[in-house]
Amino acid sequence: EDLSTVVTYTAGDQTVKVHYIDVYGGANKELTDQLQTLTGKAGAAYTNTLWDYAQAGYKLVSAQPEATSGNFDEDPDTEQEHYVYLTHALKQVVGTPVVVTDTINYVYGNGPKQGQPIYPPNVIEKTFVPTYTIDAVTGETIETTWGGDGKIASSAVPDIPGYTPDKTLIAERVLTPTMADQTQTVQYMLDEVPETKPEVSNDPTKAESLEENNDTGSSIEAQKSVETQAPISEKVSETQTKMESKVQLPQTGDASDMQKASFVGVMLTTLAGLLGFATKKRKKEDE
Incomplete structure (x- = not known):
């Protein structure tokens, strides 16, 4: 089988x-x-x-x-x-906020207050928040995006009487989170005061009027001097005449009479000198 x-x-x-x-x-x-x-x-x-x-x-x-x-x-x-x-995988991580400041200083640029502040500094702060895109495998930051508006509008520079600022407008600007803090300084320069000069007239009519006034003033002063001297001279002459009439010079050569005559002469000379000094003093006072 x-x-x-x-x-x-x-x-x-x-x-x-x-x-x-x-x-x-x-x-x-x-x-x-x-x-x-x-x-x-x-x-x-x-x-x-x-x-x-x-x-x-x-x-x-x-x-x-x-x-x-x-x-x-x-x-x-x-x-x-x-x-x-x-x-x-990519993950989003919110980072630490960053603050950037914009400061405007207002100071005296010259003069006795040079360097001193005029107003407190004008400080504007802008805050930016970062968001990081990170490779979850390697930990590497792939991208960074920032939240926040860094735009600052333009502004006029305030006026100060007697001073001129070196700029009249603070221009518009945009801050970014990677910037350092920004600072600007406005300097106010002391205005120069113009010198006041005497007015010089080209009008011949005014010039002639001025000369006439000067001439008139001179004539008046001269007239005052003459008027002042005349009465004094008259008084001197009158006094001298009276004294001469009282004193008669001796004819015989008397010694005593001669001494008297000499004394009278000295007195007359002294009186004339005093009257002349008074005339000069009064003239100076009138001037």
Whole structure:
């Protein structure tokens, strides 16, 4: 009797590999440390829990279904390869506000108060808040955006009587968060006071009138002098005549009479001198 034997071939354990590919920026770089390898009997079902890529800063682009579940095949010469594609997650982080100041100083530019402030400084503050876009995988800052309005409108420079500022308008300006604090100084210069010069008239009529006034003044002064001297001279003559009439010079050369005559002469000379001094003094007082 013929005998028959049935030989059954059974495939050994099969392998499934799950690869993680970083496609950020077109790199297509495999994350070899995260390779997952599954083994099982041919035809058996499998399930797989994907690596926690979000915790590492990645986000899912796409994944083949077999990366999470499927069946082992029965081909011992072929490994089952499945892929998960990831990119870098980006996160927004609000940073510390930045304050930039714009200061206008008003000072005296010259004169006795040079350098001294006129008004308290005019200070304007602008606040900017940064928002950073950060690569969650590498921690690198990809982009920075700023919130806040740095525009400052133009303004007129105040007037101060007697001074002229070196500018009349503070121009419009825009502050940015990367600027250092800004400062401007307005200097007020002391105005020069014009010299007052005597008026010189070109009118010949006025010039003649002035000359006439000068001449009239001179005539009046001369007349006063004459009028003053006349009565005094008359008094001197009158006094001298009276004294001469009382004193008769001796005819015989009497010594006593000669002494008297000499004395009278001295007295007359002294009186004339005193009267002349009085005349000069009165003239000066009239002047």
